[in-house]
Amino acid sequence: MEVIIGIDLGTTNSEVAVIRSGSPVVLTDDGDPILPSVVGLDPQGKLLVGRAARNQYVLAPERTIRSIKRKMGQDVTVELGKEKYRPQEISAIILRALKQRAERALGHEVKKAVITVPAFFNEGQREATREAGELAGLEVVRIINEPTAAILTYDPNPPEMERLLVYDLGGGTFDVSIAMVESGVVEILSSHGDTHLGGDDFDQRLLDLVCDRFQTEHGIDLRESIRARSRLLAAVEDAKKRLSSEPVASITEEFIAEKKGEPLHLSIEVMREEYESLIEPLLAKTLKCVDDALTDANLQAQQIDKVVLVGGATRTPLVHHMLSTRLGRPVHCEIEPDLAVAMGAAVQGGLISGVEVGTVLVDITPHTLGIEVLDYSDGFPAPHGFSPIIERNTPLPVSKTEIYSTSRDGQIVASIRVFQGEEDDTRLNSLVGEFQIQGLAPVPYPNQILVKLDLDLNGILKVTATERATGLAKHVVIENMMERFRKRERVGALDRINELFADSDDDSFSPTKPGALSIEASFDSQKEENSDDAELRETIETARSLIAKSETLAASAAGEDAAEMRGLVQDLQAAISRNSIDDIRRVSAALEDIVYYLSDV
Amino acid sequence: MSDAYDILGLTSDCNEAELRARYLQLVRESPPDRDPERFAKIRAAYDEIRDPVALVERKLFIPSKTDTLETLEKELVERLTSAKFSSAVLLSLADDV
Numbered sequence: 001m002e003v004i005i006g007i008d009l010g011t012t013n014s015e016v017a018v019i020r021s022g023s024p025v026v027l028t029d030d031g032d033p034i035l036p037s038v039v040g041l042d043p044q045g046k047l048l049v050g051r052a053a054r055n056q057y058v059l060a061p062e063r064t065i066r067s068i069k070r071k072m073g074q075d076v077t078v079e080l081g082k083e084k085y086r087p088q089e090i091s092a093i094i095l096r097a098l099k100q101r102a103e104r105a106l107g108h109e110v111k112k113a114v115i116t117v118p119a120f121f122n123e124g125q126r127e128a129t130r131e132a133g134e135l136a137g138l139e140v141v142r143i144i145n146e147p148t149a150a151i152l153t154y155d156p157n158p159p160e161m162e163r164l165l166v167y168d169l170g171g172g173t174f175d176v177s178i179a180m181v182e183s184g185v186v187e188i189l190s191s192h193g194d195t196h197l198g199g200d201d202f203d204q205r206l207l208d209l210v211c212d213r214f215q216t217e218h219g220i221d222l223r224e225s226i227r228a229r230s231r232l233l234a235a236v237e238d239a240k241k242r243l244s245s246e247p248v249a250s251i252t253e254e255f256i257a258e259k260k261g262e263p264l265h266l267s268i269e270v271m272r273e274e275y276e277s278l279i280e281p282l283l284a285k286t287l288k289c290v291d292d293a294l295t296d297a298n299l300q301a302q303q304i305d306k307v308v309l310v311g312g313a314t315r316t317p318l319v320h321h322m323l324s325t326r327l328g329r330p331v332h333c334e335i336e337p338d339l340a341v342a343m344g345a346a347v348q349g350g351l352i353s354g355v356e357v358g359t360v361l362v363d364i365t366p367h368t369l370g371i372e373v374l375d376y377s378d379g380f381p382a383p384h385g386f387s388p389i390i391e392r393n394t395p396l397p398v399s400k401t402e403i404y405s406t407s408r409d410g411q412i413v414a415s416i417r418v419f420q421g422e423e424d425d426t427r428l429n430s431l432v433g434e435f436q437i438q439g440l441a442p443v444p445y446p447n448q449i450l451v452k453l454d455l456d457l458n459g460i461l462k463v464t465a466t467e468r469a470t471g472l473a474k475h476v477v478i479e480n481m482m483e484r485f486r487k488r489e490r491v492g493a494l495d496r497i498n499e500l501f502a503d504s505d506d507d508s509f510s511p512t513k514p515g516a517l518s519i520e521a522s523f524d525s526q527k528e529e530n531s532d533d534a535e536l537r538e539t540i541e542t543a544r545s546l547i548a549k550s551e552t553l554a555a556s557a558a559g560e561d562a563a564e565m566r567g568l569v570q571d572l573q574a575a576i577s578r579n580s581i582d583d584i585r586r587v588s589a590a591l592e593d594i595v596y597y598l599s600d601v
Numbered sequence: 602m603s604d605a606y607d608i609l610g611l612t613s614d615c616n617e618a619e620l621r622a623r624y625l626q627l628v629r630e631s632p633p634d635r636d637p638e639r640f641a642k643i644r645a646a647y648d649e650i651r652d653p654v655a656l657v658e659r660k661l662f663i664p665s666k667t668d669t670l671e672t673l674e675k676e677l678v679e680r681l682t683s684a685k686f687s688s689a690v691l692l693s694l695a696d697d698v
Contacts, residue, residue: 182625183626399641
């Protein structure tokens with residue numbers, strides 16, 4: 001039987017799981033189940049994926065990409081090295097690393113996968129995810145919703161019917177889903193969410209707090225320096241985690257900036273209450289979604305039997321507090337919040353490949369689908385009326401037909417524009433696709449037209465418009481609303497990804513020889529400074545923080561490495577005193593290699 | 602109206618528990634993954650039978666062996682505690698009285 005792997009492609013972290021002897025198992029590399037969703041190039045232009053890329057982010061944010069999931073489905077590019085990549089391509093690199101991990105663990109090739117997405121992702125975001133899978137060399141047999149996947153790790157045969165509420169707060173997205181589990185059938189009743197709300201936003205708020213304080217004290221905005229910003233981001237992320245268990249966290253970064261030739265250090269204490277007041281408004285938004293999901297499911301809070309927490313950001317004590325207060329019951333954390341989604345994806349993969357896991361899943365579409373109509377509800381025609389055909393929270397697959405009519409005598413062409421969203425005005429919803437039905441009978445209006453929407457489990461929508469009187473029909477299959485890569489672009493994308501992987505032996509970091517001097521000027525920062533002075537200042541500032549880091553590391557490094565580092569530190573200090581930007585960069589690159597190598601092991 | 606019952610293999614006097622049990626059984630037999638078309642039919646029939654407005658209409662206008670005012674009232678009271686009616690539905694019921 002062919003193995004179908006389950007992948008949780010997260011904003012911050014990703015995981016891959018398979019079914020082994022009937023149960024889902026998360027696959028690890030060196031015992032580590034988590035692959036940070038970070039992609040980068042090392043100073044030699046070699047591809048880094050995962051922990052190695054994340055470690056380098058602090059030192060080299062300009063050749064490191066994180067949180068790409070937030071851009072999925074958008075028509076944008078990100079720069080990495082000299083190339084520009086679509087979000088799908090960066091996600092494809094992460095997926096390919098996971099595919100390789102699975103192949104190493106299983107000892108054979110893997111071709112098929114189930115990939116999870118936030119329940120509230122729209123069709124465009126789903127399609128981008130599917131495309132990323134294909135670019136990674138995987139046949140994506142199903143895209144499933146993350147909270148749904150988490151539920152699949154639960155026993156589908158509780159003694160009595162159970163209603164579960166899954167609260168999934170990840171690095172970049174939030175979902176809430178309500179499910180009913182009974183006699184082996186898992187039915188999703190409703191889903192709500194926010195595709196741009198997660199732990200990353202907590203970090204951002206904390207970063208702003210720290211930067212504002214520093215600015216008040218020193219008059220320097222640290223957010224303006226890409227290096228300082230990336231260092232601080234790592235620092236506040238760490239502080240955020242500590243604040244989950246401690247009442248206060250201190251954030252200390254040396255040589256973070258410079259004023260009148262004097263280096264400035266940052267040292268700030270943040271109380272948990274302060275932090276909580278920063279994120280409270282964000283959590284309030286999630287509670288609104290919880291209320292909406294309950295309303296859509298026609299349930300009261302007390303009818304929920306279990307509250308399940310998924311996603312790393314649910315470790316925040318305030319989340320537990322606010323949620324249990326609102327729902328009037330304790331929340332459950334018995335499942336591993338970081339791994340449950342990948343495990344559920346593996347269960348779904350097992351279901352599809354025919355492994356008996358004893359669960360049947362009935363999932364829903366979280367967004368309403370309909371077409372644009374002339375809206376006469378105010379007495380005069382408004383051109384952007386939205387007429388729903390498939391209401392949100394309808395189980396999939398589904399087929400629904402509505403009757404419309406032409407709006408003027410002798411109308412021979414009707415334009416069918418399909419939208420997804422909850423607003424009465426189509427301009428506020430997202431366009432899924434459009435086509436025209438031509439050659440209608442030239443009769444007085446109203447000439448009736450039946451519009452049928454078929455939405456399948458993979459979110460593929462088939463639209464059929466039929467002239468009722470003649471039976472003239474036209475249908476289109478809309479696989480996505482977003483412009484797909486044209487074939488040539490797609491080949492180009494595949495080539496780019498293959499090239500990146502060809503340069504690296506595998507997804508794990510293979511160290512360059514410590515001390516091998518890189519002559520590549522790898523600091524071509526994308527952020528252009530206007531004056532040379534500013535550039536020099538930033539370079540020196542970075543070099544100083546590198547020196548500080550090297551000195552700490554040298555104390556614990558092996559003799560040879562330590563000696564090499566001390567030598568380079570001296571060279572670097574000499575270069576700084578000469579204000580020679582080229583020398584500083586050259587020596588920094590060499591030193592950075594060693595620092596980077598040592599901090600990774 | 603009877604089509605929905607035919608699809609589920611039930612008679613129109615079945616109760617809520619019978620309906621639910623039968624629906625779950627059919628979904629296990631025809632999961633959305635394996636038999637999407639059959640599932641869509643089962644689900645549409647299930648939704649149709651559960652629709653509260655359709656239910657009241659059916660009970661009022663289609664004769665069946667349980668069709669006495671007492672049983673209808675009893676069943677409605679039972680359902681009202683478990684299902685939520687929109688205010689529009691309740692008002693339209695009040696108008697009929």
